[in-house]
Amino acid sequence: MSxxxxxxxxxxxxxxxxxxxxxxxxxxxxxxxxxxxxSSKDANLCDKKSTEAVFARYKPTHVIHLAAMVGGLFHNMSHNLDFLRNNLLMNDNVLQTAHENNVHKVVSCLSTCIFPDKTTYPIDETMIHNGPPHPSNYGYSYAKRLIDIANRGYAQQHGRLYTSVIPCNVFGPYDNFHPSESHVVPGFMRKLHDLIADGNTEDKVFTVLGSGKPLRQFIYSLDLAKLFLWVLREYDSVDPIILSVDESQELKISxxxxxxxxxxxxxGKIAFDSSAADGQYKKTASNAKLRSYLPDFQFTPFHQAIKETVEWYQENYDQARN
Structure with missing residues (x-):
């Protein structure tokens, strides 16, 4: 970069x-x-004119596109059309307005949930379009997949360097801790915080829905942020790149x-409610491509990242998204 x-x-x-x-x-x-x-207070990215106004105001040369309509499993299942339409509009407005304003580089954020429902593991960057996504969130998934298609179109037709990253499960300070919208780590944190709010006693039971056996990879938001800066500054390919911890760092929900x-x-005690659904057993992602560029990148140990996130949450509970 210049x-x-x-x-x-x-x-x-x-x-x-x-x-x-x-x-x-x-x-x-x-x-x-x-x-x-x-944030959404500054512009409605689902609206082209509002998107154009924010680009005209700040005149960016580079864009990191994180904005998306997101939600928990149940919300996704009952609002697939809304997730499809709103994310399609948002992504098209950001990429096209970036092009119209001669933005040099756009880095968009995808998600490992966009991969085919039926696939082999570990998943890698070449497999995004190999089959339909899980039916529970097809609206969100197809809208995100189309960012990759659009990026290739902007490269082919206009010579643009618009690319995308695919993180595994992200957690950290400023997460969403709302019970019906949160992902697994912030959801557990909210549950534990509420459980001990009136006393941390041995008779309390922390109930985890499911068997606790499914495997997931988790990346600390601050590690992901460092990798985002590397992608913005150094990664010059239209092809997406998975930003994930190593496969050896995969953890059971338990x-x-x-x-x-x-x-x-x-x-207190932990109890597993095996009558509740486990969801997919694993979604193992390969970070071989990332490691080919950054073989020595050190991820924050999970226990340390969790400790720091819990400390942040306890100090900032009143301001957190609860």
Whole structure:
């Protein structure tokens, strides 16, 4: 990249990943970079004119596109059309407005849930379009997959460097802890916090829905933010790249629960409700491509990242998205 000033616009800047990028940028600032973080309060990205207005105001040279309509499993299942339409509109408006404003580079955020429902493991970047996604979230998944298709179109037709990253499960400060919208780590944290709010006693039971056996990979939001900066500054390919911890760092849901119990110093017992559905047994993603570029990148140990997130949550409970 040239040494000219970069004006980097981050959509979805007030969410989990946007806040993490803000934190890392404050520690790793560069003289030629000006960072602007916007949220839904600043622009309605589903509306083209509103999107054009925010680009005209800030005149970005680079964009990190994090904004998306997201939700928990149940919300996805009952609103697949809304997830499809809103994300299609948002993504098309951001990419096309970026092109119209001669933005040099756009890095969009996808998700491992967009991969085919029936696949082999580990999943890698070549497998995104190999079959339909899980029926529970097909609206969100197809809208996200089309970012990859659009990126290739902008490259082929206009010579643009618009690319995308695919993180595994992200957690950290500023997550969404709302019971019906949260993912597994913030959901467990909210449950434990509420359980011990009136006393941390041995008679309390922390109930985990499901058997606790499914496997997942988790990336600390601050590690992901560092990798986002690397992609923005160094990764110059239209092909998507998975940003995930190593396969050896995959954890059982029961291990996640036990790590959180330790971090909260919970005095009670853990129980697994096996009558509840487990969901997919595993979604193992390969980070071989990432490791080919960054063989020595050190991920924060899970127990340490959980400890830091729990401490943040306890200190900021009143301001958190509960």
């Amino acid at each position: 040494g000219d000033e970069k004006i980097i616009l981050v959509t979805g800047g007030s969410g989990l990943v946007g806040r993490a990028i803000q934190t890392i940028v404050s520690e790793d600032s560069r003289a030629n970079e000006k960072w602007i973080f916007i 291990e996640v629960a036990e790590t959180l119990v330790k971090a909260f110093d919970f005095k």
